[in-house]
Amino acid sequence: MxxxxxxxxxxxxxxxxxxxxxxxxxxxxxxxxxxxxxxxxxxxxxxxxxxxxxxxxxxxxxxxxxxxxxxxxxxxxxxxxxxxxxxxxxxxxxxxxxxxxxxxxxxxxxxxxxxxxxxxxxxxxxxxxxxxxxxxxxxxxxxxxxxxxAGPNIAAGVSAVLRGLAMFTLVALAGWLVQMVALGGAAPRGAMRTALLLAALSTALLGAHFAAWLWHVTPGGRAPDLGAALGTGPGRVEALRVGLVFLALWAIGLARRPWIALTLALAAVLVSGATGHSAGISPRWSIPLKSLHLIAIAVWIGGVAWLAVAALDPAAFGASASRVSGMALGAVIVVGLTGVAQSALFLPDVPAVFGSAYGRLVLAKIAGLAGLVAFGAWNRRRLMPRLDESAGQAALRSSTRRELALMLAVSLVAGVLAYVPPPS
Ligand code: HEM
Structure with missing residues (x-):
């Protein structure tokens, strides 16, 4: 000894x-x-x-x-x-x-x-x-x-997947509530139930991610210590966003006030800008850029989810599709610009885009964005002009469901990106 x-x-x-x-x-x-x-x-x-x-x-x-x-x-x-x-x-x-x-x-x-x-x-x-x-x-x-x-290890892998799923449900919740609040009393029946489901999923997944992150960062041989985690900046941000989305769940399930839930969900999305590499690399620029990236993604994913699953009145389907399409067009530009700007802050030079795991994941996201833009163009040019027919509406619905699946895949890549260290 x-x-x-x-x-x-x-x-x-x-x-x-x-x-x-x-x-x-x-x-x-x-x-x-x-x-x-x-x-x-x-x-x-x-x-x-x-x-x-x-x-x-x-x-x-x-x-x-x-x-x-x-x-x-x-x-x-x-x-x-x-x-x-x-x-x-x-x-x-x-x-x-x-x-x-x-x-x-x-x-x-x-x-x-x-x-x-x-x-x-x-x-x-x-x-x-x-x-x-x-x-x-x-x-x-x-x-x-x-x-x-440290790592990679199982805890980091589990955390990355949970993070991608949690971020997808959180941004979908915020974007869904944007649509509900935009329509006010005209929101279709069942929209509140979907919001409740998304809020419950976000709370559970963000909570599970917090637990997995704590497991990942706890030094070997020690029991996870929530008190110690809450004494750290990253731990406090994780706890804050779980708390905010839990309050959004309350605002939907008990208070039944979509605009309060929207405010809380947007706050959780904004706070998420301060987790991950943005907190450690040029935070003055990368935190606002990431928050903006996530808000734009929320507007986009929430709109696509609205067309894919909301029980919309066939007579109002065309108006919803035009509103969502206009919002998506603005959002895609912001997502692309803020995504590229963050990547430029995190990657030291152009060769690192091709020569590092982080850079290759960024390329996968750019490919995902290109796929989503192709979906948008197809929907606008080919399917939206046919929305007077019920077959046209069904075609747009199934196209937006596939688009949503691609958005989930890109969000999973984003979750992994947050756990892969950029090269110096
Ligand atoms: C040009 C395309 C895009 C680029 C270059 C890009 C780049 C980035 C970067 C660098 C981050 C920060 C990750 C980190 O903390 O290290 C990020 C975060 C994120 N991006 Fe993108 N992105 C793009 C498009 C998209 C799209 C289309 C989606 C979803 C449909 C998306 C979803 C997300 C999410 C959910 C995060 C947060 C990850 C987290 O902290 O857990 N991104 N993106």
Missing amino acids: IAQSHAAGRSVGRTSAFALAALAVLHAHLVSSSPEDGEALSASPPMIRLVFSEPVEAGLSQIVVWSARDSLEIRVRADSTDARTLIGDLPHLAPAEYQVDWRVLSADGHPVEGSYRFTVRAPAGAPDTVPTLGPPAAHRPDTAGHAHA
Whole structure:
């Protein structure tokens, strides 16, 4: 066991240039540490001090110190004067080589981990050999001196799928309520029931995503801690949007006020702009861009869902189709522009569009948008002129159902995108 007493402190040093060069993702990264990477100390250090490139959340962070014989998880606290710094007090360390494995939660809600080594030398006069650790593989394969996004793992995969489904139902709910509020008392019977179903699904899926995210970000060997999660920025945003959509469910199911539900659902959509990479990369630009992206998607998906499933009066079907088509035209332009602008902020250069997983997912979304534009053009040119006939209305309904399925597929790609680190 690592022995329990303290020795004198040391200043914060730089990690090796190699460690920073190896950094391949745009998340929080370690910029300096004490003891520093590769340092040989003449006495046991009193603490580990890690300084990151951006604020990190102590509650969901972990530092484990390994020796050849033992490992010890040390208590991590934030530095009260610098939100980017984590401190962990050390017991007395006997002369030996040590590896520090750290794991932190970045502002974008993704865990990042890495490791480095230092040595406590034998005291003067004693034989100069100390127990060493052997190759890094004995501890965590491929991580010594590196920092990288934790995962991918099952929790991240489950979270990504839940996120795509949750975002699809949330934007569909907001867009559906836009249609209901636009029609006021003329909204068809059954529209309230569909809104209730969408609100219940959004609440359940956003709640399930929150739970899966917590599982994903909780350091190994610990039980998920809701209190610690709520102490972090990403955790608070997750909880806030679950709360807002739950209130929208109440506004539909009990208060029966679609406009209150719409206000709450739009607030949940706007808040969603502050989750994921937008919270960590150029947030001043990317948060409003993502919120706008999501609001436009809501208007578009909600309108298409309205034509696909609402029990519309055949005499009013043409008017609904024209209203939805006009809204969709504006929305598609905003979706495309804000999607490309976010991608430009997150991707470092044009080759990264083709040469990284993140870039290829963006390309898949662009292909999805092209498919949706083709659907829109077909609907406007071929099907809308035939809406006087019931066969024309049925054809538009089935076309919008297929369009909705493609929108769900693109939203699932978006959920995965939010869990894939963009290249630096
Ligand atoms: C030109 C086409 C598009 C591009 C370039 C694009 C790009 C993006 C980017 C970069 C993000 C941020 C993801 C992150 O946090 O890393 C995003 C988010 C999102 N996009 Fe798009 N997008 C496009 C079209 C669409 C379409 C057509 C839909 C749906 C039908 C869609 C649905 C979403 C959703 C739901 C999110 C939120 C993901 C989340 O945070 O969970 N996007 N998009």
